[in-house]
Amino acid sequence: MNVHIDDAKRILVANDRGGYTVPTDRLYPFQWNWDSAFVAMAFALYDADRGYRELERLVEGQWADGMIPHIVFHQPSDTYFPGAAVWRTKHTIPTSGITQPPVFAIALRKVHEAAGPDADTRTLPLYEAALKWHRWWYSARDPESTGLVALLHPWESGSDNSPAWDIALARVPMTTDTPVLRKDTGHVNAAMRPRDEDYSRFIHLVDTYAACGWEPAKQWEKAPFKVAEIQTTAILLKAGEDLEHLARELGRGQDAAEIAAFNGLTRQAMLAQWRPALSRFVSRDLVSGEDVEAPTQAGFIPLLSLDLEKSIVDALVDEMKAWSKGLKVAFPTTKPGIAGWEPKRYWRGPAWAIINWLLIDGLRRNDRPDAAEELRRSTVAAIEAEGFAEYFDPVTGEGCGGLGFSWTAAAYMWLTMSTPRL
Numbered sequence: 001m002n003v004h005i006d007d008a009k010r011i012l013v014a015n016d017r018g019g020y021t022v023p024t025d026r027l028y029p030f031q032w033n034w035d036s037a038f039v040a041m042a043f044a045l046y047d048a049d050r051g052y053r054e055l056e057r058l059v060e061g062q063w064a065d066g067m068i069p070h071i072v073f074h075q076p077s078d079t080y081f082p083g084a085a086v087w088r089t090k091h092t093i094p095t096s097g098i099t100q101p102p103v104f105a106i107a108l109r110k111v112h113e114a115a116g117p118d119a120d121t122r123t124l125p126l127y128e129a130a131l132k133w134h135r136w137w138y139s140a141r142d143p144e145s146t147g148l149v150a151l152l153h154p155w156e157s158g159s160d161n162s163p164a165w166d167i168a169l170a171r172v173p174m175t176t177d178t179p180v181l182r183k184d185t186g187h188v189n190a191a192m193r194p195r196d197e198d199y200s201r202f203i204h205l206v207d208t209y210a211a212c213g214w215e216p217a218k219q220w221e222k223a224p225f226k227v228a229e230i231q232t233t234a235i236l237l238k239a240g241e242d243l244e245h246l247a248r249e250l251g252r253g254q255d256a257a258e259i260a261a262f263n264g265l266t267r268q269a270m271l272a273q274w275r276p277a278l279s280r281f282v283s284r285d286l287v288s289g290e291d292v293e294a295p296t297q298a299g300f301i302p303l304l305s306l307d308l309e310k311s312i313v314d315a316l317v318d319e320m321k322a323w324s325k326g327l328k329v330a331f332p333t334t335k336p337g338i339a340g341w342e343p344k345r346y347w348r349g350p351a352w353a354i355i356n357w358l359l360i361d362g363l364r365r366n367d368r369p370d371a372a373e374e375l376r377r378s379t380v381a382a383i384e385a386e387g388f389a390e391y392f393d394p395v396t397g398e399g400c401g402g403l404g405f406s407w408t409a410a411a412y413m414w415l416t417m418s419t420p421r422l
């Protein structure tokens with residue numbers, strides 16, 4: 001397939017629904033939180049104004065308590081389940097009731113730096129929204145100030161059906177008040193999607209939290225699923241670094257000190273999650289108190305926001321190489337060969353361009369431009385061979401899931417237009 005930057009730009013135009021970008025037509029017909037942040041970073045490369053717009057439209061969905069929801073239902077569509085009515089939230093425009101990885105402030109800094117002399121005025125309200133959201137993360141999702149933030153629903157991780165949730169999710173009943181009427185399997189092959197039993201549990205959690213009126217303290221108390229998650233926390237720390245930088249640029253010294261304190265706490269907490277025997281970082285299941293040892297990509301994402309000592313970086317890179325050996329496309333979201341490894345099923349094996357983007361940035365940060373470049377090439381080659389698929393089968397390289405996918409187009413732009421080549 002002959003893929004070009006202009007094709008990537010065309011995907012973002014085709015998925016524009018009025019200042020915001022849907023992940024893909026029909027399968028995901030609304031504005032998704034971290035998808036939009038990745039897309040905004042691509043816009044920062046050639047159209048800062050449109051990058052701001054993407055973030056501004058997302059913030060229309062921000063709740064009074066600071067939470068930025070994982071979906072903003074700007075206009076109705078009947079091609080997605082669970083739609084607005086299932087969530088029963090009370091914001092001025094319909095939204096879901098859970099959140100997603102906080103890539104927002106990382107994107108905001110990039111858009112800010114790409115913008116012209118009026119950047120401060122346009123950045124300020126978005127900066128304030130981001131700060132409010134970061135405060136929400138620390139108060140609502142880390143009430144005991146451990147430095148690690150917890151997820152109350154697997155969808156909040158962005159890695160919906162990852163094996164990382166298998167043990168914690170098995171405790172969640174499959175009973176639901178809401179009938180589960182899946183639409184996703186009408187758009188793409190069911191063998192590539194989460195299973196029906198996962199969906200029943202996902203909706204059980206939605207029903208449980210809706211019954212709490214989406215009130216954070218009540219949800220924390222009732223949550224049958226509560227995982228202090230390493231990937232989300234790593235992203236929060238990187239976003240926290242960028243937010244602290246913006247605070248200083250905008251002359252908000254007091255905010256900068258507050259954010260620096262969040263970052264310091266989280267940095268220490270993340271370092272304590274390193275497990276030398278696994279050569280990975282781990283999440284913690286807050287219901288059982290145990291480490292989440294399932295081998296997934298999440299364990300490597302701390303590269304993004306920690307400056308690690310060389311022995312740890314070497315161990316991480318060696319482990320990543322071992323997982324990638326013999327694959328057509330790196331990096332697999334689940335370790336190949338383990339029970340439960342499914343190279344075509346969503347987050348149980350496939351390679352995702354945006355995850356690679358985070359890993360590439362992390363490898364660069366930690367002085368491994370060689371490993372970063374290898375992964376960058378693998379990702380770009382996969383997209384050039386198959387187009388802007390949602391994700392890729394790492395064994396065959398086949399593009400899977402939804403097609404014409406916004407964040408794959410964004411990753412392609414970022415990995416070909418912005419990166420230093422070796």
Ligand code: GLC
Pocket residue numbers: 023028032033034035157158159160
């Ligand atoms: C799926 C993915 C999630 C993404 C959404 C829209 O739910 O797991 O990460 O944000 O689709 O692309």
